[in-house]
Amino acid sequence: MAIRRAGSPAISPARGCIVVENTTSSGRPSKALRRVLVPLALAQFICSFAGSNMNVMINDISRDLDTTVQGVQVAITIFLLVMAALMIPGGKLTDRYGRKRCFMAGLIIYGVGALLSAAAPGLGVLILGNSILEGIGTALLIPPVYILATLLFTGVTSRARAFGVISALGGIGGAAGPLIGGLITSAISWRAAFVFQTLVIVAIIWMSRDLRDPLPPEPNRPFDIRGAALSATGLILLVTGILAADDNTWLMLVLLVVGALVLAGFLLSIRAKERAGEEALLSTAVFRNRTANLGLVTQNAQWLLLMGSSFVVATFLQVIRGYNAIETGLIFTAATAGLLMSSLAAERLARRRAQRTLIVAGFAITIAGIGVLLLMVVGSPSVWAFAPGLLLIGLGLGAMLTPSVNVVQSSFGEDLQGEISGLSRSISNLGSTLGTAIAGTVLVAGLTATPERAYGLAMSVLAAAGLIGLLAALRLPSRRRSSG
Incomplete structure (x- = not known):
């Protein structure tokens, strides 16, 4: 059978693909596609959640596993690094072994890593389970998420809607990770947070049982x-x-x-x-598209800001202010609320504003949020001093995550989707890694001697990264693309 997508020719029946209608007469995705979107978006959610939920467990994990704040930072960074390092090969493997097969293999490896992390007797086993296995699993399962969304949703508006859902859940996973992780850690233990991840993975596998790969694998394709x-x-x-x-x-x-x-x-x-x-491994054509290159810079900066600010604020609250996991998580409610509000408005905003406009506005709001965090937090003992800045950061990130993904993925045809998806996710996860590594290193280095100065320097580093993203966004094409 063949895929039938609005505005694109059907794929040859000889290739063994399932028939899926992309849109209804109203232009909205079909019910079948909306069902496919749920496990894809949930997969992005849990991977982003894994990157930030440990931020509120720093003290608990350090005590339980007899390690240090720096040891936990290393575990978090290695997880993000493994994702970034293997995402390009992971995207390429989807062509050879098929998108669903890589997706399911990634889910299984991730689930095994989460269970191993839950039972970890020491930092080494935690790094093996969380940092290595969960990182490998994520690198295998995330590229198919974006490839499938690009192949099945062909019009600009319908694709923006799909990317909006996926990116929103990814952003919410990153922003709400501290809150959910804090609730679980305080109510049960930090180990239960990894059991929670395993349960979500099992649910995704069950919901993906009817998922069909829109293109057949090419087992003889060289790697x-x-x-x-x-x-x-x-x-x-x-x-x-x-x-x-x-x-x-x-x-x-x-x-x-x-x-x-x-x-x-x-x-x-x-x-x-x-x-x-x-x-x-990658076609050099993916580096020759100016719009896509600028979009990749904005993606890198966005995830650097999200994960970097999450690590810096969570570490400062726990190590210096003495807050526990649930208290720290609750403070991040402001960021989660802001990101949720702007993400829910992403589809409506995409119809009214150019993607460049949304990305530029997102960076401007996020940088303003970092400025507010610097002005209100340093020298103030009030917990409420964090709320306005985190709210602005959430609003800004939620406004620009979707258009940045759409800019990059829509710059290439189906023949390069495996490669650009892997590169795009690798660049985004590299941003997450750099946020935790750079801002985290600046913070941890001065925590014991001059904590508030270290906090100010770390947030300033994040603001500088935001300015780089803003400059890249300003160079994106300003014309609006017609909806499809």
Whole structure:
């Protein structure tokens, strides 16, 4: 059978695909597609939740596993790093083994990692379960989420609606992670938060039982092992260098330089493969689209701001102010509420405003939120001082997450969706990693000596990242795209 999508030709019946109607006569997605969207969005939610919920468990995990704040930061950063390093190979594997098969394999690996984390007797096992296995699982399951959404929702408006739901749940997972994690940790224990993740994974697997891959796998398609190794190694070296900043400056510089050289080697490798007529891990075509490149910069900055601010504020509250997990989580309600409000309005905003306008406005509001956090928190003992800034950050991020994804994914045809989806998610997760690594390192380095100064420096680093994202957004094309 073939996929039948509004505004696009049917795929050949010989390829073995299922018939799915993209839209109804009113232009809304069909009931079947809306059912498909639920597990995809929920998968993005739980992966984003995993990246931020541990922020409120820092003291509990440190005591239980006899480790330090820096040890927990390393576990969180490795999880985000593994995702970023393996997301490009994960996106490419969807072409070879199929989108649903990679999605389900990722869910299973993630679930095993969550269970192992729940039973972890020490930091090493926690890193194995949470940082490694959950990171690998996420790298396998997230690219299919965005590839399927792009293939099934072809019109700008319907695709914006799908990306809106997925990105909103991803953003809410990241923003609400501290609140949900705090509630579970305070009511039961931090280990129960990983059991919660396992239960959500089981629910996603059950809801995905009727999910059909819109394109058949190509088992004989070559896989660029050298490119995968170079890209992953380069990213790992860069982030490891950032983490080494507060211990050894020379080691940091060496790791950063070597990491940059390895990534340069990766680019040369894929170019050489293309010139030789072989299939590379990434097509160089994904780097030649100016709009997509600018969109990738905005995605990186957005997730850096979300995860970086979450880690900095949560760590400051627990280590310096002495708040417990539930108190810390409740403070993040302001960010969650702001992100939820703007995400729910994403579809309506997409019809009325250009994507560039939404992204620019989102960065401006988020940077303003960071400024408010700096002005109101430093020197003030009031817990309410955090609320206005976190609310603005949530509103800004919610307004721009969806249009940034849409800008990037819509810049390429179906033949490059596996590659651009993997690259897009890798860049986003690299932003999450950098947010925790850079801002977290600045904060942790000065927590014991000058905590409020360290907090101010960490938030200033995030504001600078926001300005970079804003500059990239201002260079995006200003024209509105017609809806489809």
